[in-house]
Amino acid sequence: MEMNIFSMEFLMALGSIVIIDLVLAGDNAVVIAMASNKLPLDLRKKAIYIGTAGAILIRLAMTFVAIWLLTIPYLQAVGGVFLVPIAVKLLVPSEQAEQVDAADNLMGAVKTIIVADFIMSIDNVLAIAGASAGHFILVVLGLLISIPIVVSGSQLIGKVMERFPVVTYIGAGILGWTSGSMIVHDKVLGDVIAANLGVWSAYGIPAVLAILVCVMGYIKSRKQPET
Numbered sequence: 001m002e003m004n005i006f007s008m009e010f011l012m013a014l015g016s017i018v019i020i021d022l023v024l025a026g027d028n029a030v031v032i033a034m035a036s037n038k039l040p041l042d043l044r045k046k047a048i049y050i051g052t053a054g055a056i057l058i059r060l061a062m063t064f065v066a067i068w069l070l071t072i073p074y075l076q077a078v079g080g081v082f083l084v085p086i087a088v089k090l091l092v093p094s095e096q097a098e099q100v101d102a103a104d105n106l107m108g109a110v111k112t113i114i115v116a117d118f119i120m121s122i123d124n125v126l127a128i129a130g131a132s133a134g135h136f137i138l139v140v141l142g143l144l145i146s147i148p149i150v151v152s153g154s155q156l157i158g159k160v161m162e163r164f165p166v167v168t169y170i171g172a173g174i175l176g177w178t179s180g181s182m183i184v185h186d187k188v189l190g191d192v193i194a195a196n197l198g199v200w201s202a203y204g205i206p207a208v209l210a211i212l213v214c215v216m217g218y219i220k221s222r223k224q225p226e227t
Contacts, residue, residue, distance in 0.1 A: 005185040016131050016174050017142030021066070022149065023090060023161070023171030024124045038104050047106055051113025052089055058114060059121050063139050066129035073188040079126055079180030084213060086123045087175035091168060091217025127175055135189040169214050176213030180206030 036047040098104040132138040159170050184190050184205050193201050 018173050019125045022148035036109045043106050047109035051110040055113040055117035062125045063129050064127050077183045077186035077189045083179040087172045087213040088217045090172045092220045130178045141178045172213050173210040176210035177206040180209035182222040
């Protein structure tokens with residue numbers, strides 16, 4: 001599927017990927033900081049840059065595989081369904097912070113950053129693969145824009161999201177929309193949905209899921225016991 005890089009469609013998709021990256025990468029940024037915490041300042045910066053570069057390469061490879069897998073009939077729809085709880089969880093305060101042991105040498109810190117980021121990036125990869133609609137250039141550009149922001153300003157991002165919860169809700173809504181888009185554009189299921197629900201379903205189902213995610217997340221966050 002062709003997409004002009006100067007078109008509004010391309011720019012909106014790129015914006016969605018950047019927002020998804022930023023709202024889902026908070027925990028990853030904390031991991032980077034914790035893994036290199038015991039190193040001297042000069043080595044700490046090296047560990048962050050090398051570890052982040054390695055994590056980006058692995059994430060690109062994972063996303064490339066995910067984009068290919070989502071071309072298989074029904075898998076894209078399944079991926080869309082799995083994205084819903086990820087989006088809802090984004091709006092519910094985390095009960096437990098991730099704990100990562102700080103390394104006392106450069107290579108140890110780099111390894112910790114790459115491995116931890118790999119383990120924690122499954123949701124990011126699935127969401128970005130779905131939002132990219134098969135355009136790998138969108139994934140690359142999105143990562144190039146968002147990762148430096150995450151690495152250099154993770155604390156600022158956290159404070160902005162805490163001060164302005166609407167930012168997190170926008171991110172969750174985009175994930176809900178992406179989930180619906182993945183379902184209605186599935187190779188087999190998409191045709192069945194279009195045949196039974198009409199053309200409007202291409203926008204109606206994503207919109208409903210975007211609203212549903214935000215409502216469910218709001219209700220669950222209100223039920224969360226105060227700490």
